[in-house]
Amino acid sequence: xxxxxxxxxxxxxxxxxxxxxxxxxxxxxxxxxxxxxxxxxxxxxxxxxxxxxxxxxxxxxxxxxxxxxxxxxxxxxxxxxxxxxxxxxxxxxxxxxxxxxxxxxxxxxxxxxxxxxxxxxxxxxxxxxxxxxxxxxxxxxxxxxxxxxxxxxxxxxxxxxxxxxxxxxxxxxxxxxxxxxxxxxxxxxxxxxxxxxxxxxxxxxxxxxxxxxxxxxxxxxxxxxxxxxxxxxxxxxxxxxxxxxxxxxxxxxxx
Numbered sequence: 001x002x003x004x005x006x007x008x009x010x011x012x013x014x015x016x017x018x019x020x021x022x023x024x025x026x027x028x029x030x031x032x033x034x035x036x037x038x039x040x041x042x043x044x045x046x047x048x049x050x051x052x053x054x055x056x057x058x059x060x061x062x063x064x065x066x067x068x069x070x071x072x073x074x075x076x077x078x079x080x081x082x083x084x085x086x087x088x089x090x091x092x093x094x095x096x097x098x099x100x101x102x103x104x105x106x107x108x109x110x111x112x113x114x115x116x117x118x119x120x121x122x123x124x125x126x127x128x129x130x131x132x133x134x135x136x137x138x139x140x141x142x143x144x145x146x147x148x149x150x151x152x153x154x155x156x157x158x159x160x161x162x163x164x165x166x167x168x169x170x171x172x173x174x175x176x177x178x179x180x181x182x183x184x185x186x187x188x189x190x191x192x193x194x195x196x197x198x199x200x201x202x203x204x205x206x207x208x209x210x211x212x213x214x215x216x217x218x219x220x221x222x223x224x225x226x227x228x229x230x231x232x233x234x235x236x237x238x239x240x241x242x243x244x245x246x247x248x249x250x251x252x253x254x255x
Contacts, residue, residue, distance in 0.1 A: 006030055011069070012204075014081050015077070015081065015200075015204045016204060017073055017074075017077045018074055018077040018078060018081070018201075018245075019200070019201040019204040020072075020075060020198070021070040021073050021074040021077070021201075022197045022201050023201065024070045024199070025067070025070055025071065026194055026198075027193075028067055029190065029227070030227065033230050034066070035049055036042040036231075036236070037230060037233075039167060039170055039234060040233075040237070043143060043144075043165070043168075043246060044145055044146055044147050044149060044186055045149070046162045046167050046170070047143050047149075047165060047167050048145060048148075048149025048156070048163065049149065049160065049168050050163070051157050051163035051164065052149065052156045052157055054164075055157075068079070075252065083135065093198040099110040136172055141164055142162050142164070142165065143162070143163050143164065143165035143167070143168075143246075144161070145157060145159050145162075145163060146159065147159050153172075165245075165249070166248055167246070168245035168249040169244050170234045171232070171238050172243045172245055173250065174235040174239070175238055176233065176237035177180070177239065179235075180235035180236075180238065181237055183231075184231075184236075187227075187228060187231040187232070188228055190227075191224040191225070191227050191228040192224070194224050194227065195221065197218055198216070198220040198223075198224075199216070199217065204215060
């Protein structure tokens with residue numbers, strides 16, 4: 001058997017695959033949140049940002065396929081490790097030793113399933129726009145940039161460009177209390193998933209020690225809490241009426 005095959009079939013290899021794909025996926029969800037928080041600025045910001053991403057064309061699809069591969073490998077490695085553990089246990093536990101296990105670690109598998117379902121729905125809702133009102137999709141989805149959109153000081157979308165109105169689309173989506181509640185629950189479970197993933201990742205890569213495990217845990221909790229609050233802020237502001245779509249879209253939605 002070759003080296004690559006041995007790596008994929010070994011327990012440590014699968015743990016490393018889970019850790020590395022987890023790092024990539026955590027980087028993506030954090031970057032995704034930073035981009036989404038632009039909704040609290042003028043519509044030019046998030047609309048220009050979305051247009052810039054779409055303008056990447058094949059490169060954007062390459063990134064998407066790479067992320068999809070990471071998701072697939074992450075799920076496969078988790079399932080393979082679970083099956084290995086079940087096969088290695090010849091007799092069931094007389095009672096479950098969960099006293100020292102954290103809630104995040106005990107719920108890791110189920111939070112993963114819910115997050116996967118949320119990801120599929122989220123893509124259908126906001127990326128594909130399947131759940132948007134027909135009036136918005138056909139008549140009001142276009143937005144004219146009032147200024148330039150810059151990344152690191154470099155203009156990437158020109159003033160006057162016709163772009164998709166992501167700003168209004170996101171707000172309209174979160175005006176449904178059911179959608180917002182599902183989103184809040186899902187990102188809460190994702191934050192729990194990431195919390196345990198941080199600990200497991202550092203341990204798998206040999207970067208965790210008893211000397212600083214307490215500090216690592218505190219930092220992990222702070223980061224995951226910040227991630228959850230950042231995601232909570234968007235639907236929360238929409239439901240509180242602090243974020244509104246542009247006037248034309250708002251008027252059409254009220255008809």
